[in-house]
Amino acid sequence: MQTKTNIDKMLGSRRQEWRQRLRGLSQELWRDKAGLIGVALIFALLFMSLAAPLLAPYDPAAQDLRARLKPPVWSAKGTWKHALGTDHLGRDVLSRVIYGSRVSLLVGTTVVLLAGTFGVVMGLLAGYRGGRMDSFVMRWIDTQVAFPGLLLALIILAVIGPSMTTVIIVLSLNGWMVYGRMTRSAVLSVRQTAYVEAAEIIGCNSRRVIFRHILPNLTSPLLTLAILEFARIVLAEAALSFLGLGIQPPATSWGLDVATGKDYIFRAWWLVTMPGIAISITVLAVNLVASWMRLISDPQEREKQFARQMAILKKRGRSIAVPGKVVSQ
Amino acid sequence: MGRYFLKRLWHGAGVIFGVTIIVFVVTRLVGDPVKVMLPLEATVEQRAAFEKQLGLDRPIPVQFIEFMGGIARLDFGDSLWQHRPAMQIVFEKLPLTLELSFLGIGLALVLAIPLGIIAALRPGGLSDRSTVFVSLIGLSVPQFWLGLLLIVLFAVQLHWLPTSGIATPAHIILPAVTMALPALARMVMIVRSSMIDELNQQYVKTAFAKGLPFYRVVGIHALRNASLPVVTLGGWELIRAVAGYSVVVETVFAWPGLGLTAIQAIEREDLILLQAIVFTVAVTVVLINILMDVVYTIIDPRLKLA
Numbered sequence: 001m002q003t004k005t006n007i008d009k010m011l012g013s014r015r016q017e018w019r020q021r022l023r024g025l026s027q028e029l030w031r032d033k034a035g036l037i038g039v040a041l042i043f044a045l046l047f048m049s050l051a052a053p054l055l056a057p058y059d060p061a062a063q064d065l066r067a068r069l070k071p072p073v074w075s076a077k078g079t080w081k082h083a084l085g086t087d088h089l090g091r092d093v094l095s096r097v098i099y100g101s102r103v104s105l106l107v108g109t110t111v112v113l114l115a116g117t118f119g120v121v122m123g124l125l126a127g128y129r130g131g132r133m134d135s136f137v138m139r140w141i142d143t144q145v146a147f148p149g150l151l152l153a154l155i156i157l158a159v160i161g162p163s164m165t166t167v168i169i170v171l172s173l174n175g176w177m178v179y180g181r182m183t184r185s186a187v188l189s190v191r192q193t194a195y196v197e198a199a200e201i202i203g204c205n206s207r208r209v210i211f212r213h214i215l216p217n218l219t220s221p222l223l224t225l226a227i228l229e230f231a232r233i234v235l236a237e238a239a240l241s242f243l244g245l246g247i248q249p250p251a252t253s254w255g256l257d258v259a260t261g262k263d264y265i266f267r268a269w270w271l272v273t274m275p276g277i278a279i280s281i282t283v284l285a286v287n288l289v290a291s292w293m294r295l296i297s298d299p300q301e302r303e304k305q306f307a308r309q310m311a312i313l314k315k316r317g318r319s320i321a322v323p324g325k326v327v328s329q
Numbered sequence: 330m331g332r333y334f335l336k337r338l339w340h341g342a343g344v345i346f347g348v349t350i351i352v353f354v355v356t357r358l359v360g361d362p363v364k365v366m367l368p369l370e371a372t373v374e375q376r377a378a379f380e381k382q383l384g385l386d387r388p389i390p391v392q393f394i395e396f397m398g399g400i401a402r403l404d405f406g407d408s409l410w411q412h413r414p415a416m417q418i419v420f421e422k423l424p425l426t427l428e429l430s431f432l433g434i435g436l437a438l439v440l441a442i443p444l445g446i447i448a449a450l451r452p453g454g455l456s457d458r459s460t461v462f463v464s465l466i467g468l469s470v471p472q473f474w475l476g477l478l479l480i481v482l483f484a485v486q487l488h489w490l491p492t493s494g495i496a497t498p499a500h501i502i503l504p505a506v507t508m509a510l511p512a513l514a515r516m517v518m519i520v521r522s523s524m525i526d527e528l529n530q531q532y533v534k535t536a537f538a539k540g541l542p543f544y545r546v547v548g549i550h551a552l553r554n555a556s557l558p559v560v561t562l563g564g565w566e567l568i569r570a571v572a573g574y575s576v577v578v579e580t581v582f583a584w585p586g587l588g589l590t591a592i593q594a595i596e597r598e599d600l601i602l603l604q605a606i607v608f609t610v611a612v613t614v615v616l617i618n619i620l621m622d623v624v625y626t627i628i629d630p631r632l633k634l635a
Contacts, residue, residue, distance in 0.1 A: 146344045146618060150573040151591075151607045155355050158595045158603055235471050239577050242473045243592055258474055262581075265477060266485060276474035284469035291465070308453070 028296055035292025041285035049101040056095035057083075060252045064090035069268045085270045087260065093270060097278050100254040103247055104282060107168055107237045108230045114172040116226055119179025120218075124210055126180070127187025138184070141177045149174030157245045167246045171233055182225060186218050220297040224290055231286040238279050254279045337622050341615035348611040352604055353396055357389065405605040410597040415605035418590065423609060425495070426586030429578065430570035432501065433508025438563050441513050445520025446547065452525050460517060467514025472574060476507040476581035493583035504582040508574055512566045519562050523555040530554075557629055564621035571617065572610050 029036050048055060064086070071077050072085040072093075084093040126137035153170040160166050190196060191214070199213050240246035241255030249256070254275040261271025296302065363376050363385065371379075380386045383406070384395055399405055405415040448460035483503060484492040491500050527533065528551055536546040576588035583589065587606050594602040 142340070143344050143347045146340075147348055147611055147614065150576060151610055152351065154576075154591055154595060155352060155603060155607055158598070158600060159355055231469070238471050239473060242471075243576065243580060245592075245595070255471070255473075258471075258477070262477060265481060269481060272474070272477050272481070276471065276477070279474065280466075280470045283471075284466060287465055287469055 025296075029292070032292050032295065034288050035295075038285045038288030038292065041281060042289060045101055045105065045282055045285065048098055049105050052098050052102060056092075056098045058092040058095040060091065060096045060099040061250060062091060066090065069264065071268070072270050072274075084274050085268070087257075087268070087271050088264055093257075093274050096252050096257055097254070097274055099252045100257060100275060100278060101282070103164070103241075103251065103253040104234045104237060104279070107164065107171070108233045110168050111171045111175060111233045112226050112230050114168070115175035115229070116179050116222070118172070119176035120183045120222065122176070123180040123183025124187060124214075127184040127191070128206065128210060128214075134184070137180065141180050144174075145177050153240070154245070157240075162240075162245045162248060164247055164251070167237055167240055170240075171236055175229060175233065178225060178229065179222065182221060183218060186221065187214055190214050190217050220293075224293045224297060227286055227290040227293060231283045231290065234279065234283055234286070334619070334622065337619055341619060344615055345608075345611055349397065349400055349608065352607055353393060356600055356604065357385070357392060400608065405608070406601045408594075408599055408602040408605075410594065410599040410602060415602045416609075418602060419587065419605050419609045422585065422587045422590050423613070425584065426571060426575045426579070426588060427613075429501065429504055429508060429584060429586060430567060430575055432505045433574075433578075434512055434563065434567045434570050436505060436509040437512040437516055437566065438559075440509070441516035441520050442552070442559070444513075445517045446524055446552070448517070448521045449524035449528060450547070457521070460521065464514040464517050467510055470511070472507060472511050473577045473581050475510060476503070476578060479503050479507060480581070493581075495584060500582075500584075504578050504584050507581065508570055508578050511574075512570070516559065516562055516566065520555065520559055523558045524551060527551040527555045553628070557625070560621070560624055560628060564617065564624070568614050568617050572614055 029039060068086060068088055068090045070079070070082050070086040070090075072083065082092050082094070084097065086092055087096070122137050122141075126134040149170075153174065156170055156173075157166055196209060196213050199209050204212070237246055237253070238255030238258070241253040242259045244259065247253035247256050257275040258272055258279075261268065261273075261275070264271050363379055363383075377386070384392060387395075403416050407413060408415045408418055411418060444460060448457040451457055480492050480503065483490045490503050491497065492503075494500055528547070530551075533546060533551055536550050541550075575586055576591060578584065579586045579589035580592055587610060591603060591606045594600075594606065
């Protein structure tokens with residue numbers, strides 16, 4: 001049973017290490033208020049989309065023709081019955097905004113996962129195999145990057161017909177190249193390092209070298225990229241749905257709701273405004289988190305930030321913090 | 330230099346070839362153009378006649394040769410919606426899209442350079458932080474929604490500008506501003522970060538030390554070096570404007586360019602017109618790419634040696 005205790009010990013120390021790392025991360029998050037707001041907003045959105053049936057006061061598709069085009073609660077004729085007003089069919093705008101978050105988050109997550117996986121795999125193949133594989137993948141990426149994706153999307157949508165699945169397919173097809181490029185260049189630079197060479201010399205197979213020695217180096221840039229891509233995809237889904245090429249009417253999507261509200265823009269400003277604000281807040285939250293992540297994962301930026309903090313502390317006449325230790329007052 | 334451009338041209342031709350292949354495959358093999366373009370209640374005879382008219386009853390390789398031949402002659406056939414050559418429609422609409430895109434991205438570039446420089450002069454200062462914050466919001470707002478807000482504000486509430494269409498020169502203001510703002514947000518960030526990098530370089534300190542005036546150091550020495558990434562991004566934005574944002578902006582403002590026509594072609598299930606549009610935009614994009622290469626060699630003398 002010696003081995004078991006050893007494993008337990010190892011797991012225990014690992015867990016502790018993780019806990020410490022998590023604590024450090026949350027401390028850093030607390031210091032960057034913009035990043036904190038972003039993370040809080042994203043958790044709120046996640047909660048909103050998961051608990052949509054509990055939070056929404058009405059069924060998002062339920063029509064009430066007697067309560068059409070009711071303004072939001074803070075305008076003169078608004079009531080708490082429909083806090084954000086109703087649309088031309090008497091559907092509750094608040095409920096539609098709550099349910100709309102589901103589509104945005106679902107499409108965003110799925111596309112990031114699909115495009116990210118494919119891009120990373122292609123990038124690994126190109127960077128690790130090299131030679132003909134590399135030039136083939138890079139030629140492919142260059143050609144696809146040179147040709148803007150929306151037009152391709154239009155042709156595919158015209159032929160297959162719009163639906164959520166088509167949107168996910170089209171956006172994934174258009175979004176994998178960034179991951180591929182980034183992975184390839186990172187693999188190329190990591191391959192030259194001594195530890196990868198050492199791993200190859202002691203006889204690790206290529207799978208172990210890739211997953212154990214190369215990929216962990218890519219996690220933080222890939223994560224930042226994935227978050228930025230998520231923001232881009234939420235916007236792209238909204239734009240496609242707005243153009244009538246994305247999510248189709250019985251379903252709810254923020255972009256779709258802006259499109260329907262467009263026809264009532266002179267009489268009911270809230271129909272366009274509310275879902276638009278929802279999109280903007282979502283994308284802003286994701287962007288805030290992405291810029292915070294870039295700050296903490298870039299050593300140069302960290303150094304600058306540390307220097308700035310030291311300067312502030314010095315100015316206040318306090319003792320200077322040693323990184324990783326508690327500040328003594 | 331000459332070889333470099335030959336290589337770029339070759340690459341551009343490759344992109345256009347790739348696009349035509351994809352268009353062919355998607356329209357002939359993935360989907361059924363007859364099913365898309367004819368109404369559901371069309372009879373078998375009508376379908377057969379239509380297939381014959383489009384040449385879809387022949388074997389795929391023959392169709393492909395026909396298709397490529399048509400492209401070489403710039404002849405995609407007649408638009409099903411407007412009953413006249415598709416390329417004729419495209420050539421009518423293309424200038425409108427180019428006008429809107431060049432104006433919008435040009436506006437963004439003209440505004441981004443001074444704003445980015447002002448922010449970069451004191452990183453972490455008030456003007457810097459407010460610029461970054463506003464840009465972040467600009468990045469997060471969907472473009473179509475921004476356009477609608479501008480319509481509500483300047484056309485519906487203030488009655489300063491027309492809502493949509495192309496009747497007077499004033500009609501381009503709102504679409505161009507809508508085109509410019511998200512691009513402006515991205516460009517300001519790039520101008521700012523590349524200017525911060527350049528201003529920390531030794532040569533800037535030398536220039537200051539030998540007593541050059543402030544505007545010369547910042548506006549000529551540093552800006553020239555910082556402009557490379559800005560030009561790269563500007564070209565990229567222009568491409569995305571022609572081939573992407575124009576669809577959204579033109580739909581919001583009923584600006585009758587290629588983007589709006591593409592959406593109408595999809596609504597009317599006119600694959601022939603859509604093919605012509607996609608092909609033309611692909612060629613335009615390749616041409617803009619080559620134009621950007623020319624601009625690089627003018628700005629960056631190092632490229633002339635290559």
